[in-house]
Amino acid sequence: MLNKIRRAGAVAILACAFVIASCSPTAEETAAPRTEFSIGWSIYAGWMPWAYADQAGIVKKWADKYGIEINIVQVNDYVESVNQYTAGQLDGVTVANMDALTIPAAGGKDTSAIIVGDYSNGNDGILLKGSDSLSAIMGRQVYLVELSVSHYLLARGLESVGMSMTDVRTVNTSDADIASAFTSPDVTAAVAWNPQLSTMRQTPGANEVFSSADIPGEILDLLVVDTATLQANPNLGKALAGIWYETTALMQRQDEQGRAARAAMAELAGTTLENFEGQLATTYLYTEPQAAVAATSDAALIETMTRVRDFSFSQGLFGQGASSADAIGMAFPGGKTLGDPDHITLRFDETYMQMAADGAL
Structure with missing residues (x-):
């Protein structure tokens, strides 16, 4: 957001x-x-x-x-x-x-x-590189603004595929830095809000696998x-x-x-x-x-x-x-x-x- x-x-x-x-x-x-x-x-x-x-x-x-x-x-x-x-x-x-x-x-x-x-209703999303399935997030480092609505969205997304926060490791990243961080080949999972999200979607190999549109009204x-x-x-x-x-x-x-x-x-x-x-x-x-x-x-x-x-x-x-x-x-x-x-x-x-x-x- x-x-x-x-x-x-x-x-x-x-x-x-x-x-x-x-x-x-x-x-x-x-x-x-x-x-x-x-x-x-x-x-x-x-x-x-x-x-x-x-x-x-x-x-x-x-x-x-x-x-x-x-x-x-x-x-x-x-x-x-x-x-x-x-x-x-x-x-x-x-x-x-x-x-x-x-x-x-x-x-x-x-x-x-x-x-x-x-x-x-889609202003917040989870992005993965190399997969269009949220389940592929298992074991990955996820870059996001911790303890924010991004963190909440991640928790809800994981819940939707039978996973929990213990299945990933979050990396606290400011909203000012997250778009540039996602350009690194080493960063393969992130949660962000617009306008950063729309920019990050354009990264080669990036797929939005879950968004706030999947939990309308939350x-x-x-x-x-x-x-x-x-x-x-x-x-x-x-x-x-x-x-x-x-x-x-x-x-x-x-x-x-x-x-x-x-x-x-x-x-x-x-x-x-x-x-x-x-x-x-x-x-x-x-x-x-x-x-x-x-x-x-x-x-x-x-x-x-x-x-x-x-x-x-x-x-x-x-x-x-x-x-x-x-x-x-x-x-x-x-x-x-x-x-x-x-x-x-x-x-x-x-x-x-x-x-x-x-x-x-």
Whole structure:
């Protein structure tokens, strides 16, 4: 996925989460009515609507409607954007479901996912040289960004052919280096996201043997907001939902206005329109609020988050104090919960998506 997470390892991330949690504002400090808010984003096909909406005046339009000011803040490093949100420097941020769980939620920051924006539908993939069968990965060194969605995708891929993580050896490789690393004859297996993935597919002898399209709906991209801030300022949620659905409706149009919007997003992402549209083709955008509400309310989301939290716990991403995968509680529509109901720090809140679906914004 475009500029997704960079992690040196579990120890570094857990140390960061501890420091962030210790300096985060308390709920009482953030739960006050306010008129100005900051939302962070980083470059990824499914998040470019936020950048374009800011440029095109759509953010201002909806913020003005509710008498607030919303600053859309680009952070060049994805994990840094999530860390800034966790530290209270941002009121909300664009983030993948796994990272929302393992960084802010695991760090004790009560977080609400108010817009389920898309899922990776081929933006992430496993590549092998010399074979078109995933089973041939047995015993290989696999280059990837460890403890990221790439690591999760590998685990799911191995599971699909009756294998486990012990059947391979992972080599931690940054997203900045993975494309060049894959050109080496010695590197025969890798997991990556776009745009690196599309480049690596062109390597002679390379075959994509598993992708996020094989596990639809599991690698989700969200807009999350601090729960206390949202509860004290519901107009923020209304404005954000209005911005998202107006912008995604525009970018879906096949007329000159729609093309111009997509071209502007491509330029903001530093790529061509053709390349950007190729990435959109492997990104399932929830452009209709009704569809987003249905996905958020579906029991399949709980199944997905069960897989995600079990993987995260197995990799030590909940910290040394977590005795089980249930250590972090999650809430879902309809009063459903997963994990510790007395320690809920990640909430999938369909309220504002439902308001958009009802035409109530």
